[in-house]
Amino acid sequence: KAGVTQTPRYLIKTRGQQVTLSCSPISGHRSVSWYQQTPGQGLQFLFEYFSETQRNKGNFPGRFSGRQFSNSRSEMNVSTLELGDSALYLCASSPGGQANYGYTFGSGTRLTVV
């Protein structure tokens, strides 16, 4: 059974640019969540999508957005990149959006903003 796939693994962007990250959940899973991991702030929740609808949103500026497609694949977009957006972005999937299943995480996308 394939795990959670995140692409790309590494990304270097310039300040002011925008970026799109992709996440393919485990087959059959309908919930996808996104987290940002930085040395200073640790793991912070960005948002969760379930059946193409955003169910929960963290405390991030509007430059961070996401969406989920009918096949449950999800993308997150960051516009007008800032140096502080450099982080590991982790995607997690779960079957029905309930954390009692234990989210399965991908390997992440390492974004570096220069």
Added chain:
Amino acid sequence: AQSVTQLDSQVPVFEEAPVELRCNYSSSVSVYLFWYVQYPNQGLQLLLKYLSGSTLVKGINGFEAEFNKSQTSFHLRKPSVHISDTAEYFCAVTPRGEKLTFGTGTRLTIIP
């Protein structure tokens, strides 16, 4: 709101010695509790979880954790560690189906 405190940012342990990684949480409602492990340049892997029932939970790689409601703790233990256990460990809570709130992590270093 929920919060998680991992008291030790770094824990060095000799190989084959026991280890305990501490986790305390705060919540006004019942929560589910998790421990995840992160190896270098990788995502998070679920070690174990507590949902209900027996307060002693066994996970993968020989780890176990004990839920203590009165102490609001969920400490992770392993009786004998190996070099391969070198990683960062995260405790997390969720109020039954909402987002995960993570602790700041504990870096476990195994000394040969």
